[in-house]
Each structure stands twice: as C-alpha cells, then as structure tokens.
Amino acid sequence: MAVGFYRRVTGALGALALLAGVGMTPPAAAEVHYQVLDYADLDGWAEDDHAAAFDVFTSTCGDMKDVDWRALCKLAKDGPSPRQFFELFFRPVLMEDGKDPLFTGYFEPELDGDLYPSARFQYPIYAMPPEAEEIRPWLTRREILDGDVMRDRGLEIAWVDDPVELFFLQIQGSGRIRLPDGSYLRVGYRGANGHDYRSVGVELVRRGVYEPHQVSADVIKNWVRRNPEDGRELLYHNPSYVFFREVSRVPADKGPLGAMNRSITAMRSVAVDPAYVPLGAPVWLEKDGKEPLRRLMIAQDTGSAIKGTQRADVFFGTGDKAGRAAGRLRDPGRMLVLMPIQRAYAYLPESAI
Template sequence: MRRLLSLLGLIGLTMGSSPASSEISYQVLSFDQLDGWDKDDHDAALRVFRNTCIDMYGPDWNALCALAHDMDDGRAFFELMFRPVLMEDGQEMLFTGYFEPELEGSRYPGGRFRWPVYRMPGEAQNRPWLSRREILTSGVMDGRGLEIAWVDDPVELFFLQIQGSGRIRLDDGSVVRVGYAGKNGHEYRSVGQELVRRGVYQSHQVSAQVIKNWVRRNPVDGQELLFHNPSYVFFREVSEVPAELGPLGAMNRSITPMRSVAVDPDIVRLGSPVWIEKDGKGPMRRLMIAQDTGSAIKGAQRADIFVGTGDEAGRRAGRLRDPGRMAVLMPIQRAYALLPESVQ
C-alpha cells in the first residue's frame, strides 16, 4: 500500500530527510548475534520473500529468487545466502505500525451512506487543483459519476486518505478494495499539530483515535479541523487483489501482516529481508521483508510494521512506537563490499 503518511505523519512527528550514504556506518553481523534468530518461523519469512523477489533486479538477486523457490528450509536458505548488516546513521531506532482501514459502505447513496469515495477527475492532474474545502463544498464533483462508493463516516474517510488505501465492506456483503490514485497537489497539513497549536492537547497526547474522538464530539469544529488539511486524495478500485489478501505495497504485490515492513528505499533495497528486534511493550524478534515505503519512514534505523486490516489492527498500529534494532540481510558479496578495506 503506497501510503501517503504513516500514523506518525498524521500527528506531525515525521522524521527528517534520509542521510547521505556516506553518513551511514555498516557492520556485518553473524546470525548468532541476532537476538532470537533461532526461534523465528523462517519458513513463513521465506514464503513472503518469494512474493516480491521476482521483481528485484541484479544477477545475484535473480539467482537467490530462483533458489528461494526451490528450497523448503527457510532458515538454511537465509543463513547460507545472506549476511545481516547493521546500518546506522546516528539516529535511534524507531518502530511504528500501520494498517489497512476497513470502512462500511454502499455502491449507492442513501441512509447512513452519505460520504462519497471519489475517483480522480481529469482536471485534478493540473496541480495544484482545488483544496479539500473547495472539493467538498463547491459542488464540482457532483453528477459526474466519480463515486466509487459511499461510506457512513467522514472521519474514517479522512483517515482512509491518510493511509492511502483500504477496504470498503459493502451493504450487499461484498468487499471492494481501493488504492491511491492521486491527489490535488496541496501540501499535507497535520491536524494533530493543529490541535496542539490550539492548546486542545499536548503533543504526547495526540493519536489517531484521540483525533477521531475529538472530531466526532465537535462536529462543526471537527469539520473545520479536517479542512485545515487542504490535501485531498482520490482513489481507484484495486480489483486485481482478492479481498482475502493484503493490500498492495510499494512493489505492487500484496503485503503480509506482521511479515511486511515499510522502510526508507534510499537506504534499504525493497524486497530485502530485514531482521527486527523491537523492544518496548510486546517485544518482537522476527524476520520480515521490506516491501513498502512511507513518507515518514526516513533513515537507516526506521521501520513501519504492517499490522493488518480493520479496527483492531488500527488500534494495535496506533500503540506501536518502540525502540530496538534492525539489521538488513544482504547477499554475502554485497554485504562484505560495504565494509572499508581495512576490515575486509
């Protein structure tokens, strides 16, 4: 899911730009130095790796992908063909979580289904186009057949735009998945930061759920708060992905809950296995695959874990903000090529 912002971006706690590669230090580790490595389900990680390795370029990656489809022993595959590399840029490790929202909706307006999910109109490609307020109050979208569906909650629709994709469970029992199609060209403004600026909350109190609750308690002021963000996202139907599979990641393949992670692609190659040592509440030691990106995910020690779909996944993702360590598994020759000659 090519998300516009992670939950951190929503509340205004984004990281800075990626450091230059010359500012990153590299340390090749042994698998014995990975805490909990021997206890993970490496076969599960291998299955996820297979999903996207076919889209990685380079003779070594092509050979590894072919081998991955021939081997059944995940641990043996990763230990034989990779070496863990700890990459550091002076920033503390930060793990966060993201999820795929699931909304209630209908193909037709009426009753509680009053808020449209729009396709992108052609003139919106001439950016910047109209602001969020203008799109929703001027009538410019009316009568053009641009509605994919109507949903029952404008606040959840706003958060669907933040995540950039999601599922809509329709009143006829079917499910439609929507993905990012484009936006109106206006810069995103954090509604969480705006609540802090107004003195409603302190920065440590702001979360996605806090914002949702405040908007619902204050419908008039809440609508104005959402208008504070002039950016508006349009969607497309993602019919090529069955509803039972995960959403599309940055590699245009379905991602897997608790095995797919978003990284900074300027530092970590998409498709690479990454070893996660998440501390804090609910420590996690797990091999994941870097299959997604996010505009708030910048730096060598920065990762966003895909938690899953729906409200419970959203609550879990919103609570995830922990320190730890991440090592990238690289093909052996690539790993050692990163080291200075003095330590090779």
C-alpha cells in the same frame, strides 16, 4: 566482529501519507554508518519462524529487478531450508543515520459503504481526476470538498457513512469497503493532490488540546465527532487529499497491495524508506518497548512518514482490531537489512575486508 564506515547517502520520496507524517519533501543527505553483523548478533533469530518470512519473501522477490536479488529468488525455489537459505546467502547490515530509531504500525481500515449514495452513505471515495495529475499542486482538501469540481463527473468509486473514517482511510492509503450485501470492495492509493501532508494530531498538540503522548487515531476521531464544526476545520488543516482506485482483484482474504503492487502480509510485511532499503528485501526487526518484537519481515511497502535508516512501519492487518494494535505501536529498537553477501561486503572499505 562488526565493522563499519561512513558514506553519504541521499534520501528519496515515499508514496503514502501516514498519521505521524510530516511534509512530503525528500530528506536531506545524511551520513550513514554501515555495519555487517553475524546472525549470532541478532536477538531472537534462532526462535523466529523463518518459513513464514520465506513465504512472504518469495511472493515478491521475483519482481525485484536487480540481478543479484533475482538470482537468489531462483535459488529459493529449490534451495535449502528457509533458515539456511537466509544464513547462506545473506548478511545482516545495520544502517544508522544518527536519527533515533522509531517503529510504528499501520493497518487496512474497513468502512461501511455502498456503490450508490443514500441518506446513510453520503461521503464519496473519489478516483483521481486527470487535471490532478497534470497540475501540481492541485486544489486543497477544502477546495475539493467544499467546491463543485468533483460533481457529476462519475468519479465516485463508492460512498461511505463516516467522513472521519474516510479521512483516516486516506491516511492509511488503502482499505476495504463492506457493502450492504456482505461483499467487499477494496480500494488502493491512486495519487494525491500534491499538497504537503500536515498531521492533525500534531495540530491538536500545538493548540494545547492534548499532550503528545495522548494523541492516537481514536483520540482524534472522538474529538472530531464531539466537536463537529471545529472537527471539520481540523481536518482541513491537512490540505493533502488522496484519490483511490478499485483493486478488488485482490481476494478479500488477502492483504492490500503494497508499494510492490502485491498483497502484503500481517506482521510479516513492513514499510521502509526505499532510499536505504530495497523493496522486497528481508529485514530483521528488534522492536523494544512494552511488547518487544523480534521478527524477520519483508520490506514490501513505503510511506511518506517513513524516512531514514531506522524508521519502519509494521503492517498489522485489516479491521478495527488491527487498527487498535497498530495505533499502540511507537517504540525504539533497531532494524537490520539482510543483503546478498556480495552487496553486504561492498559497503565496507577494502582495508576492513
């Protein structure tokens, strides 16, 4: 039987700016309702591949600093079967803050590029200049791209052939660059210029160009390409600018680095709001919609658009196919966090235990 109570919780700022994002400001304090449930209450729990989730969990649990989590991570190495491990040592906790649940998807883009500029590859991926770290906020997107501040400083990591894809690379926060010789260069989020993120999709809706249900990454890209001058101005609507770092130490067959500085796994890693969900924690996702999803995932990433107890972003993988699948996901449902038993019941008042 589920029991619960209300507690005041304060939110915190995430790391990346995603397509559906809003301004990068901490969320206001919210009343959160906690319920500790049984595994019998989880729809589809028995049918999931717990071993797959277990492998992802153990890839990052050793990096968790809290003593309870580290103890469980040690037990995982020589403990029972994956399903028994989760059922013995964790309890599902449902956290609700009054906001409608929303589950979306994200992916790692793959762009064509080169280590040297050419007639084809004209658009640089920049490393972060020192002054952008010290001055907050620094220059806007327009000032960075239209000015000379980045010129002749050796800050170019690579050059790509499409400024629109580069814009969306910044939104996703990481990606792979396919070089002419067939090799890959992987880049990851290094930092931003300190300006609030503004959604260009929301701006197109505000202008009356599209209805909200029509907007997707592909729709935006196509509109910008059909309207080059207006499209350039549309991209400038977002003053936030993301800088990158090379992370090619991550093998090409592995996922990009998440917020825990470890590779994330397609359809098993999820971005959450760390104000409520500990990074590295298992989460049970029951996503509804046209293609329901019932799966145990691991909270290994964050995002500035991911705010609240029932907001999550599922990592779909690398490349165009993953991008198309991620772009279709915008569904309701519910998410439960698997907490160590003693921590799960610590959420309850003594009278309920």
